[in-house]
Amino acid sequence: MEDIKAASTRLFICSLSVLFFFGGWASFVDSFSIGNFGLKITAIYILPYLLIGLWLYSWQRFYVLSRQSNKPIxxxxxxxxxxxxxxxxxxxxxxxxxxxxxxxxxxxxxxxxxxxxxxxxxxxxxxxxxxxxxxxxxxxxxxxxxxxxxxxxxxxxxxxxxxxxxxxxxxxxxxxxxxxxxxxxKFFDTPTVGAHYTPHLVSWAVLIFLFVKLVVSNAL
Structure with missing residues:
Protein backbone atom coordinates (compact mmCIF):
# COMPACT_ATOMS: atom_id res chain seq x y z
CA MET A 1 0.00 0.00 0.00
CA GLU A 2 1.17 3.52 -0.76
CA ASP A 3 2.88 5.28 2.12
CA ILE A 4 0.67 7.99 3.63
CA LYS A 5 3.65 10.27 4.26
CA ALA A 6 4.58 10.11 0.58
CA ALA A 7 0.97 10.83 -0.37
CA SER A 8 0.90 13.81 2.01
CA THR A 9 4.16 15.21 0.60
CA ARG A 10 2.94 14.84 -2.98
CA LEU A 11 -0.34 16.57 -2.12
CA PHE A 12 1.54 19.48 -0.52
CA ILE A 13 3.79 19.88 -3.57
CA CYS A 14 0.86 19.70 -6.00
CA SER A 15 -1.22 22.12 -3.93
CA LEU A 16 1.59 24.68 -3.80
CA SER A 17 2.34 24.19 -7.51
CA VAL A 18 -1.28 24.94 -8.43
CA LEU A 19 -1.31 27.95 -6.11
CA PHE A 20 1.94 29.40 -7.49
CA PHE A 21 0.99 28.85 -11.14
CA PHE A 22 -2.53 30.24 -11.02
CA GLY A 23 -1.42 32.99 -8.67
CA GLY A 24 1.01 34.19 -11.33
CA TRP A 25 4.13 33.41 -9.30
CA ALA A 26 5.39 30.52 -11.46
CA SER A 27 5.33 29.32 -15.06
CA PHE A 28 6.11 26.24 -17.10
CA VAL A 29 9.25 25.72 -19.18
CA ASP A 30 9.05 25.57 -22.98
CA SER A 31 8.69 21.78 -22.98
CA PHE A 32 8.02 19.01 -20.49
CA SER A 33 9.57 15.53 -20.57
CA ILE A 34 7.68 12.51 -19.25
CA GLY A 35 9.89 10.09 -17.36
CA ASN A 36 12.19 7.83 -19.39
CA PHE A 37 9.78 7.38 -22.30
CA GLY A 38 11.51 9.99 -24.44
CA LEU A 39 8.18 11.77 -24.78
CA LYS A 40 8.30 15.55 -24.64
CA ILE A 41 5.18 17.68 -24.36
CA THR A 42 5.52 20.92 -26.29
CA ALA A 43 1.86 21.98 -26.19
CA ILE A 44 2.33 23.99 -23.01
CA TYR A 45 -1.36 24.97 -22.84
CA ILE A 46 -2.31 21.47 -21.63
CA LEU A 47 0.11 21.48 -18.68
CA PRO A 48 -2.18 23.45 -16.32
CA TYR A 49 -4.88 20.82 -16.89
CA LEU A 50 -2.38 18.04 -16.20
CA LEU A 51 -1.27 19.85 -13.04
CA ILE A 52 -4.84 20.19 -11.77
CA GLY A 53 -5.50 16.54 -12.62
CA LEU A 54 -2.42 15.42 -10.69
CA TRP A 55 -3.42 17.63 -7.74
CA LEU A 56 -6.95 16.20 -7.60
CA TYR A 57 -5.61 12.66 -7.92
CA SER A 58 -3.11 13.30 -5.09
CA TRP A 59 -5.90 14.72 -2.94
CA GLN A 60 -8.09 11.67 -3.56
CA ARG A 61 -5.26 9.27 -2.72
CA PHE A 62 -4.42 11.09 0.50
CA TYR A 63 -8.11 11.19 1.44
CA VAL A 64 -8.41 7.42 1.09
CA LEU A 65 -5.15 6.64 2.89
CA SER A 66 -5.79 9.10 5.72
CA ARG A 67 -9.24 7.61 6.33
CA GLN A 68 -7.62 4.21 6.70
CA SER A 69 -4.66 5.32 8.83
CA ASN A 70 -5.66 8.46 10.72
CA LYS A 71 -9.44 8.42 11.02
CA PRO A 72 -9.65 5.44 13.45
CA ILE A 73 -7.20 7.21 15.79
CA LYS A 186 -5.46 18.55 19.68
CA PHE A 187 -4.02 20.05 16.50
CA PHE A 188 -0.75 21.14 18.07
CA ASP A 189 -0.21 18.40 20.63
CA THR A 190 -1.32 15.27 18.73
CA PRO A 191 0.79 14.60 15.60
CA THR A 192 -1.87 12.44 13.93
CA VAL A 193 -4.42 15.25 14.05
CA GLY A 194 -2.07 17.77 12.43
CA ALA A 195 -0.89 15.25 9.84
CA HIS A 196 -4.49 14.43 8.95
CA TYR A 197 -6.02 17.89 8.67
CA THR A 198 -3.17 20.13 7.46
CA PRO A 199 -2.95 18.69 3.89
CA HIS A 200 -6.74 18.86 3.58
CA LEU A 201 -6.83 22.47 4.81
CA VAL A 202 -4.12 23.49 2.36
CA SER A 203 -5.96 21.80 -0.51
CA TRP A 204 -9.28 23.41 0.42
CA ALA A 205 -7.55 26.79 0.58
CA VAL A 206 -6.17 26.24 -2.94
CA LEU A 207 -9.61 25.14 -4.17
CA ILE A 208 -11.21 28.31 -2.77
CA PHE A 209 -8.43 30.38 -4.36
CA LEU A 210 -9.07 28.77 -7.75
CA PHE A 211 -12.81 29.36 -7.42
CA VAL A 212 -12.29 33.06 -6.66
CA LYS A 213 -9.60 33.45 -9.29
CA LEU A 214 -11.22 31.58 -12.18
CA VAL A 215 -14.95 31.83 -11.49
CA VAL A 216 -15.72 34.88 -9.37
CA SER A 217 -13.15 37.14 -11.02
CA ASN A 218 -14.32 36.22 -14.54
CA ALA A 219 -17.95 36.70 -13.54
CA LEU A 220 -17.16 40.22 -12.36
Missing part, protein backbone atom coordinates in the same frame (compact mmCIF):
# COMPACT_ATOMS: atom_id res chain seq x y z
CA UNK A 74 -9.09 10.50 15.58
CA UNK A 75 -12.43 8.72 16.04
CA UNK A 76 -11.09 7.08 19.20
CA UNK A 77 -9.98 10.47 20.57
CA UNK A 78 -13.39 12.01 19.91
CA UNK A 79 -15.20 8.98 21.34
CA UNK A 80 -13.17 9.24 24.52
CA UNK A 81 -13.96 12.94 24.75
CA UNK A 82 -17.69 12.33 24.22
CA UNK A 83 -17.67 9.86 27.10
CA UNK A 84 -15.87 12.25 29.44
CA UNK A 85 -18.29 15.17 29.04
CA UNK A 86 -22.02 15.81 29.33
CA UNK A 87 -22.27 16.67 25.64
CA UNK A 88 -24.82 13.91 25.10
CA UNK A 89 -27.42 15.84 27.12
CA UNK A 90 -27.07 18.84 24.80
CA UNK A 91 -27.87 16.77 21.72
CA UNK A 92 -30.55 14.56 23.30
CA UNK A 93 -32.21 16.53 26.15
CA UNK A 94 -33.95 13.82 28.18
CA UNK A 95 -37.06 15.94 28.84
CA UNK A 96 -37.86 15.82 25.13
CA UNK A 97 -38.30 12.04 25.40
CA UNK A 98 -40.82 11.89 28.23
CA UNK A 99 -38.26 11.59 31.02
CA UNK A 100 -38.67 13.72 34.11
CA UNK A 101 -36.09 14.41 36.80
CA UNK A 102 -32.64 12.88 36.79
CA UNK A 103 -31.68 10.13 34.34
CA UNK A 104 -29.01 7.44 34.26
CA UNK A 105 -26.92 7.10 31.12
CA UNK A 106 -26.45 3.50 29.99
CA UNK A 107 -24.65 1.74 27.15
CA UNK A 108 -26.31 -0.07 24.27
CA UNK A 109 -28.36 -2.95 25.59
CA UNK A 110 -27.84 -5.45 22.73
CA UNK A 111 -24.71 -7.26 21.52
CA UNK A 112 -22.94 -5.17 18.92
CA UNK A 113 -19.36 -5.30 17.61
CA UNK A 114 -19.12 -1.53 17.91
CA UNK A 115 -19.65 -1.68 21.67
CA UNK A 116 -16.53 -2.91 23.55
CA UNK A 117 -17.32 -5.70 25.99
CA UNK A 118 -15.21 -4.11 28.73
CA UNK A 119 -16.71 -0.64 28.27
CA UNK A 120 -18.15 1.29 31.20
CA UNK A 121 -21.85 0.92 32.06
CA UNK A 122 -22.37 4.50 30.87
CA UNK A 123 -20.50 4.04 27.58
CA UNK A 124 -21.87 6.04 24.63
CA UNK A 125 -20.98 4.95 21.11
CA UNK A 126 -20.34 7.82 18.70
CA UNK A 127 -19.76 7.00 15.05
CA UNK A 128 -18.62 9.51 12.42
CA UNK A 129 -19.38 9.07 8.75
CA UNK A 130 -19.89 11.33 5.76
CA UNK A 131 -22.81 13.65 6.57
CA UNK A 132 -23.83 11.38 9.45
CA UNK A 133 -23.25 11.08 13.18
CA UNK A 134 -24.55 8.03 15.04
CA UNK A 135 -25.13 7.74 18.80
CA UNK A 136 -25.91 4.45 20.54
CA UNK A 137 -26.88 4.53 24.24
CA UNK A 138 -29.92 4.59 26.52
CA UNK A 139 -31.50 6.72 29.20
CA UNK A 140 -33.08 5.24 32.31
CA UNK A 141 -35.38 7.51 34.29
CA UNK A 142 -38.99 8.12 35.24
CA UNK A 143 -41.89 9.13 33.08
CA UNK A 144 -44.39 11.82 34.05
CA UNK A 145 -46.27 9.29 36.22
CA UNK A 146 -43.13 8.32 38.14
CA UNK A 147 -42.83 4.90 36.48
CA UNK A 148 -39.45 3.62 35.28
CA UNK A 149 -38.79 4.36 31.63
CA UNK A 150 -36.01 3.17 29.31
CA UNK A 151 -35.35 5.19 26.16
CA UNK A 152 -32.92 3.68 23.65
CA UNK A 153 -31.09 5.65 20.96
CA UNK A 154 -29.45 4.12 17.91
CA UNK A 155 -30.46 3.06 14.44
CA UNK A 156 -34.12 4.03 14.37
CA UNK A 157 -36.65 1.23 15.03
CA UNK A 158 -40.08 0.79 16.63
CA UNK A 159 -38.61 0.71 20.15
CA UNK A 160 -35.48 2.77 19.46
CA UNK A 161 -35.29 6.53 19.09
CA UNK A 162 -33.32 7.81 16.13
CA UNK A 163 -29.73 8.33 17.24
CA UNK A 164 -28.56 9.12 13.71
CA UNK A 165 -28.01 12.81 13.02
CA UNK A 166 -27.79 14.31 9.52
CA UNK A 167 -27.28 17.91 8.30
CA UNK A 168 -31.06 18.39 8.43
CA UNK A 169 -30.95 18.17 12.24
CA UNK A 170 -29.57 20.81 14.57
CA UNK A 171 -27.80 18.18 16.64
CA UNK A 172 -25.56 17.34 13.67
CA UNK A 173 -24.15 20.86 13.65
CA UNK A 174 -23.67 20.74 17.40
CA UNK A 175 -21.54 17.63 16.83
CA UNK A 176 -19.45 19.37 14.18
CA UNK A 177 -18.85 22.33 16.49
CA UNK A 178 -17.90 19.98 19.33
CA UNK A 179 -15.45 18.14 17.06
CA UNK A 180 -13.99 21.37 15.70
CA UNK A 181 -13.24 22.77 19.16
CA UNK A 182 -11.74 19.49 20.33
CA UNK A 183 -9.63 18.98 17.18
CA UNK A 184 -8.39 22.57 17.42
CA UNK A 185 -7.05 21.78 20.90
Missing amino acids: IDALILERINSTNFISKVFPHKEYGLSGAVTLGKWGWPDERIPRNSAPSFVFYGRDTLKRLFMFNYLGSDLNGDALYVHFGDSATNIKNGCLTPFKKGYWKCLWFEFKFMLR
Whole structure:
Protein backbone atom coordinates (compact mmCIF):
# COMPACT_ATOMS: atom_id res chain seq x y z
CA MET A 1 0.00 0.00 0.00
CA GLU A 2 1.17 3.52 -0.76
CA ASP A 3 2.88 5.28 2.12
CA ILE A 4 0.67 7.99 3.63
CA LYS A 5 3.65 10.27 4.26
CA ALA A 6 4.58 10.11 0.58
CA ALA A 7 0.97 10.83 -0.37
CA SER A 8 0.90 13.81 2.01
CA THR A 9 4.16 15.21 0.60
CA ARG A 10 2.94 14.84 -2.98
CA LEU A 11 -0.34 16.57 -2.12
CA PHE A 12 1.54 19.48 -0.52
CA ILE A 13 3.79 19.88 -3.57
CA CYS A 14 0.86 19.70 -6.00
CA SER A 15 -1.22 22.12 -3.93
CA LEU A 16 1.59 24.68 -3.80
CA SER A 17 2.34 24.19 -7.51
CA VAL A 18 -1.28 24.94 -8.43
CA LEU A 19 -1.31 27.95 -6.11
CA PHE A 20 1.94 29.40 -7.49
CA PHE A 21 0.99 28.85 -11.14
CA PHE A 22 -2.53 30.24 -11.02
CA GLY A 23 -1.42 32.99 -8.67
CA GLY A 24 1.01 34.19 -11.33
CA TRP A 25 4.13 33.41 -9.30
CA ALA A 26 5.39 30.52 -11.46
CA SER A 27 5.33 29.32 -15.06
CA PHE A 28 6.11 26.24 -17.10
CA VAL A 29 9.25 25.72 -19.18
CA ASP A 30 9.05 25.57 -22.98
CA SER A 31 8.69 21.78 -22.98
CA PHE A 32 8.02 19.01 -20.49
CA SER A 33 9.57 15.53 -20.57
CA ILE A 34 7.68 12.51 -19.25
CA GLY A 35 9.89 10.09 -17.36
CA ASN A 36 12.19 7.83 -19.39
CA PHE A 37 9.78 7.38 -22.30
CA GLY A 38 11.51 9.99 -24.44
CA LEU A 39 8.18 11.77 -24.78
CA LYS A 40 8.30 15.55 -24.64
CA ILE A 41 5.18 17.68 -24.36
CA THR A 42 5.52 20.92 -26.29
CA ALA A 43 1.86 21.98 -26.19
CA ILE A 44 2.33 23.99 -23.01
CA TYR A 45 -1.36 24.97 -22.84
CA ILE A 46 -2.31 21.47 -21.63
CA LEU A 47 0.11 21.48 -18.68
CA PRO A 48 -2.18 23.45 -16.32
CA TYR A 49 -4.88 20.82 -16.89
CA LEU A 50 -2.38 18.04 -16.20
CA LEU A 51 -1.27 19.85 -13.04
CA ILE A 52 -4.84 20.19 -11.77
CA GLY A 53 -5.50 16.54 -12.62
CA LEU A 54 -2.42 15.42 -10.69
CA TRP A 55 -3.42 17.63 -7.74
CA LEU A 56 -6.95 16.20 -7.60
CA TYR A 57 -5.61 12.66 -7.92
CA SER A 58 -3.11 13.30 -5.09
CA TRP A 59 -5.90 14.72 -2.94
CA GLN A 60 -8.09 11.67 -3.56
CA ARG A 61 -5.26 9.27 -2.72
CA PHE A 62 -4.42 11.09 0.50
CA TYR A 63 -8.11 11.19 1.44
CA VAL A 64 -8.41 7.42 1.09
CA LEU A 65 -5.15 6.64 2.89
CA SER A 66 -5.79 9.10 5.72
CA ARG A 67 -9.24 7.61 6.33
CA GLN A 68 -7.62 4.21 6.70
CA SER A 69 -4.66 5.32 8.83
CA ASN A 70 -5.66 8.46 10.72
CA LYS A 71 -9.44 8.42 11.02
CA PRO A 72 -9.65 5.44 13.45
CA ILE A 73 -7.20 7.21 15.79
CA ILE A 74 -9.09 10.50 15.58
CA ASP A 75 -12.43 8.72 16.04
CA ALA A 76 -11.09 7.08 19.20
CA LEU A 77 -9.98 10.47 20.57
CA ILE A 78 -13.39 12.01 19.91
CA LEU A 79 -15.20 8.98 21.34
CA GLU A 80 -13.17 9.24 24.52
CA ARG A 81 -13.96 12.94 24.75
CA ILE A 82 -17.69 12.33 24.22
CA ASN A 83 -17.67 9.86 27.10
CA SER A 84 -15.87 12.25 29.44
CA THR A 85 -18.29 15.17 29.04
CA ASN A 86 -22.02 15.81 29.33
CA PHE A 87 -22.27 16.67 25.64
CA ILE A 88 -24.82 13.91 25.10
CA SER A 89 -27.42 15.84 27.12
CA LYS A 90 -27.07 18.84 24.80
CA VAL A 91 -27.87 16.77 21.72
CA PHE A 92 -30.55 14.56 23.30
CA PRO A 93 -32.21 16.53 26.15
CA HIS A 94 -33.95 13.82 28.18
CA LYS A 95 -37.06 15.94 28.84
CA GLU A 96 -37.86 15.82 25.13
CA TYR A 97 -38.30 12.04 25.40
CA GLY A 98 -40.82 11.89 28.23
CA LEU A 99 -38.26 11.59 31.02
CA SER A 100 -38.67 13.72 34.11
CA GLY A 101 -36.09 14.41 36.80
CA ALA A 102 -32.64 12.88 36.79
CA VAL A 103 -31.68 10.13 34.34
CA THR A 104 -29.01 7.44 34.26
CA LEU A 105 -26.92 7.10 31.12
CA GLY A 106 -26.45 3.50 29.99
CA LYS A 107 -24.65 1.74 27.15
CA TRP A 108 -26.31 -0.07 24.27
CA GLY A 109 -28.36 -2.95 25.59
CA TRP A 110 -27.84 -5.45 22.73
CA PRO A 111 -24.71 -7.26 21.52
CA ASP A 112 -22.94 -5.17 18.92
CA GLU A 113 -19.36 -5.30 17.61
CA ARG A 114 -19.12 -1.53 17.91
CA ILE A 115 -19.65 -1.68 21.67
CA PRO A 116 -16.53 -2.91 23.55
CA ARG A 117 -17.32 -5.70 25.99
CA ASN A 118 -15.21 -4.11 28.73
CA SER A 119 -16.71 -0.64 28.27
CA ALA A 120 -18.15 1.29 31.20
CA PRO A 121 -21.85 0.92 32.06
CA SER A 122 -22.37 4.50 30.87
CA PHE A 123 -20.50 4.04 27.58
CA VAL A 124 -21.87 6.04 24.63
CA PHE A 125 -20.98 4.95 21.11
CA TYR A 126 -20.34 7.82 18.70
CA GLY A 127 -19.76 7.00 15.05
CA ARG A 128 -18.62 9.51 12.42
CA ASP A 129 -19.38 9.07 8.75
CA THR A 130 -19.89 11.33 5.76
CA LEU A 131 -22.81 13.65 6.57
CA LYS A 132 -23.83 11.38 9.45
CA ARG A 133 -23.25 11.08 13.18
CA LEU A 134 -24.55 8.03 15.04
CA PHE A 135 -25.13 7.74 18.80
CA MET A 136 -25.91 4.45 20.54
CA PHE A 137 -26.88 4.53 24.24
CA ASN A 138 -29.92 4.59 26.52
CA TYR A 139 -31.50 6.72 29.20
CA LEU A 140 -33.08 5.24 32.31
CA GLY A 141 -35.38 7.51 34.29
CA SER A 142 -38.99 8.12 35.24
CA ASP A 143 -41.89 9.13 33.08
CA LEU A 144 -44.39 11.82 34.05
CA ASN A 145 -46.27 9.29 36.22
CA GLY A 146 -43.13 8.32 38.14
CA ASP A 147 -42.83 4.90 36.48
CA ALA A 148 -39.45 3.62 35.28
CA LEU A 149 -38.79 4.36 31.63
CA TYR A 150 -36.01 3.17 29.31
CA VAL A 151 -35.35 5.19 26.16
CA HIS A 152 -32.92 3.68 23.65
CA PHE A 153 -31.09 5.65 20.96
CA GLY A 154 -29.45 4.12 17.91
CA ASP A 155 -30.46 3.06 14.44
CA SER A 156 -34.12 4.03 14.37
CA ALA A 157 -36.65 1.23 15.03
CA THR A 158 -40.08 0.79 16.63
CA ASN A 159 -38.61 0.71 20.15
CA ILE A 160 -35.48 2.77 19.46
CA LYS A 161 -35.29 6.53 19.09
CA ASN A 162 -33.32 7.81 16.13
CA GLY A 163 -29.73 8.33 17.24
CA CYS A 164 -28.56 9.12 13.71
CA LEU A 165 -28.01 12.81 13.02
CA THR A 166 -27.79 14.31 9.52
CA PRO A 167 -27.28 17.91 8.30
CA PHE A 168 -31.06 18.39 8.43
CA LYS A 169 -30.95 18.17 12.24
CA LYS A 170 -29.57 20.81 14.57
CA GLY A 171 -27.80 18.18 16.64
CA TYR A 172 -25.56 17.34 13.67
CA TRP A 173 -24.15 20.86 13.65
CA LYS A 174 -23.67 20.74 17.40
CA CYS A 175 -21.54 17.63 16.83
CA LEU A 176 -19.45 19.37 14.18
CA TRP A 177 -18.85 22.33 16.49
CA PHE A 178 -17.90 19.98 19.33
CA GLU A 179 -15.45 18.14 17.06
CA PHE A 180 -13.99 21.37 15.70
CA LYS A 181 -13.24 22.77 19.16
CA PHE A 182 -11.74 19.49 20.33
CA MET A 183 -9.63 18.98 17.18
CA LEU A 184 -8.39 22.57 17.42
CA ARG A 185 -7.05 21.78 20.90
CA LYS A 186 -5.46 18.55 19.68
CA PHE A 187 -4.02 20.05 16.50
CA PHE A 188 -0.75 21.14 18.07
CA ASP A 189 -0.21 18.40 20.63
CA THR A 190 -1.32 15.27 18.73
CA PRO A 191 0.79 14.60 15.60
CA THR A 192 -1.87 12.44 13.93
CA VAL A 193 -4.42 15.25 14.05
CA GLY A 194 -2.07 17.77 12.43
CA ALA A 195 -0.89 15.25 9.84
CA HIS A 196 -4.49 14.43 8.95
CA TYR A 197 -6.02 17.89 8.67
CA THR A 198 -3.17 20.13 7.46
CA PRO A 199 -2.95 18.69 3.89
CA HIS A 200 -6.74 18.86 3.58
CA LEU A 201 -6.83 22.47 4.81
CA VAL A 202 -4.12 23.49 2.36
CA SER A 203 -5.96 21.80 -0.51
CA TRP A 204 -9.28 23.41 0.42
CA ALA A 205 -7.55 26.79 0.58
CA VAL A 206 -6.17 26.24 -2.94
CA LEU A 207 -9.61 25.14 -4.17
CA ILE A 208 -11.21 28.31 -2.77
CA PHE A 209 -8.43 30.38 -4.36
CA LEU A 210 -9.07 28.77 -7.75
CA PHE A 211 -12.81 29.36 -7.42
CA VAL A 212 -12.29 33.06 -6.66
CA LYS A 213 -9.60 33.45 -9.29
CA LEU A 214 -11.22 31.58 -12.18
CA VAL A 215 -14.95 31.83 -11.49
CA VAL A 216 -15.72 34.88 -9.37
CA SER A 217 -13.15 37.14 -11.02
CA ASN A 218 -14.32 36.22 -14.54
CA ALA A 219 -17.95 36.70 -13.54
CA LEU A 220 -17.16 40.22 -12.36
